[in-house]
Amino acid sequence: MEDEDCPDLVPIGAEQNDGSPGGKIPVTIITGYLGAGKTTLLNYILTEQHNKRIAVILNEFGEGSALEKSLAISQGGELYEEWLELRNGCLCCSVKDNGVKAIENLMQRRGKFDYILLETTGLADPGAVASMFWIDSELGSDIYLDGIVSVVDAKHGLQHLTEEKPEGLINEASRQVALADLVIINKTDLVSEEELNKVRTSVRSINGLVKILETQRSRVDLSNVLDLHAFDSLSGVSLQKKLEHVKTTHEHLDKAIITVTFEVPGNIKEENLNLFIQNLLWEKNVKDKTGCTMDVIRLKGLVSIQGKSHQVIVQGVHELYDLEETSVAWKEDEKRTNRLVLIGRNLDKETIKEVFIATVREEQGNS
Numbered sequence: 001m002e003d004e005d006c007p008d009l010v011p012i013g014a015e016q017n018d019g020s021p022g023g024k025i026p027v028t029i030i031t032g033y034l035g036a037g038k039t040t041l042l043n044y045i046l047t048e049q050h051n052k053r054i055a056v057i058l059n060e061f062g063e064g065s066a067l068e069k070s071l072a073i074s075q076g077g078e079l080y081e082e083w084l085e086l087r088n089g090c091l092c093c094s095v096k097d098n099g100v101k102a103i104e105n106l107m108q109r110r111g112k113f114d115y116i117l118l119e120t121t122g123l124a125d126p127g128a129v130a131s132m133f134w135i136d137s138e139l140g141s142d143i144y145l146d147g148i149v150s151v152v153d154a155k156h157g158l159q160h161l162t163e164e165k166p167e168g169l170i171n172e173a174s175r176q177v178a179l180a181d182l183v184i185i186n187k188t189d190l191v192s193e194e195e196l197n198k199v200r201t202s203v204r205s206i207n208g209l210v211k212i213l214e215t216q217r218s219r220v221d222l223s224n225v226l227d228l229h230a231f232d233s234l235s236g237v238s239l240q241k242k243l244e245h246v247k248t249t250h251e252h253l254d255k256a257i258i259t260v261t262f263e264v265p266g267n268i269k270e271e272n273l274n275l276f277i278q279n280l281l282w283e284k285n286v287k288d289k290t291g292c293t294m295d296v297i298r299l300k301g302l303v304s305i306q307g308k309s310h311q312v313i314v315q316g317v318h319e320l321y322d323l324e325e326t327s328v329a330w331k332e333d334e335k336r337t338n339r340l341v342l343i344g345r346n347l348d349k350e351t352i353k354e355v356f357i358a359t360v361r362e363e364q365g366n367s
């Protein structure tokens with residue numbers, strides 16, 4: 001039965017479902033720039049009462065996906081009904097033609113879900129992801145695209161939306177807004193009313209029709225997010241029309257922005273970690289081999305802090321960051337380690353790892 005070309009979706013925490021056959025399964029695409037609050041929204045949806053069996057598909061960068069998963073799980077606890085990971089990393093390129101098939105194979109194997117939430121990477125072109133459902137609608141699929149939700153960071157969104165791109169390159173953040181059926185301006189706690197007005201105006205100028213909601217921690221009435229039927233015959237909008245309107249591309253990843261991940265074993269001192277992060281995000285005195293400043297847009301990590309029994313999550317978006325102790329304890333026989341993911345410009349993995357080690361070195365070997 002299995003198509004060889006068809007990428008595998010990897011179910012995590014497998015447990016058989018017997019869904020009812022019949023009705024088609026809606027898919028909501030959750031998009032938004034790096035660090036805007038997409039995973040926070042997913043977590044929120046999953047913890048709210050919805051009486052649905054929700055499958056979650058993460059479209060994260062290849063290497064970082066294991067970390068992303070562990071971050072989200074440790075935040076969301078056991079509330080995830082399903083957790084799927086695309087083994088090939090990027091959904092837009094690796095499974096463009098087979099993505100729908102992969103999801104359907106999964107439903108066949110595991111029984112039906114009531115709803116599918118698909119989180120794209122912060123740099124993805126949601127149009128490329130959406131188009132895979134459009135192609136499939138003619139094939140009588142079991143799933144349909146319900147809507148595209150775009151999360152905008154109230155603090156950094158304006159910067160993302162107005163950033164000038166070199167000739168020929170499209171601004172990902174504004175494309176995500178242009179394609180959205182719902183825009184959630186999140187992190188309103190971080191801005192003044194005036195700043196919020198500017199972001200709202202900017203969103204409105206890009207997409208004159210879209211519904212705009214403003215949130216903290218992506219807390220939003222679920223009836224505004226799920227079952228939008230944005231592309232039904234009833235709503236009169238076809239996905240095809242929308243995609244024609246907003247140019248979508250294959251070159252969905254800004255070439256200049258890359259992801260680096262590294263792992264360093266041992267315990268580190270909290271103050272040394274702070275120093276490392278502050279040099280990187282605030283002082284901006286960490287340079288690559290050619291002398292260019294490393295510009296980190298997004299930072300995630302799972303680290304082992306000296307004196308703490310539990311794993312600590314590091315989260316950074318531009319210059320804002322915080323450390324949070326998780327509910328996951330390091331096991332007795334477990335090798336303590338620090339895993340970091342950085343997304344930004346001028347990042348070179350060796351240098352950044354060296355700088356990290358140099359900053360925390362004195363703590364190596366302690367436990």
Ligand SMILES: Nc1nc2c(ncn2[C@@H]2O[C@H](COP(=O)(O)OP(=O)(O)OP(=O)(O)O)[C@@H](O)[C@H]2O)c(=O)[nH]1
Pocket residue numbers: 032033034035036037038039040041121122186187188189190215216217218298315316317
């Ligand atoms: N102050 C504040 N922080 C928030 C809010 N919502 C989310 N955050 C924080 O912002 C950071 C990024 O949130 P995520 O939900 O991981 O963002 P994301 O869009 O999934 O990020 P990527 O997948 O890396 O692009 C985390 O540290 C969140 O705790 C908010 O309303 N206010």
Ligand SMILES: [Zn+2]
Pocket residue numbers: 038039040119
């Ligand atoms: Zn995320």
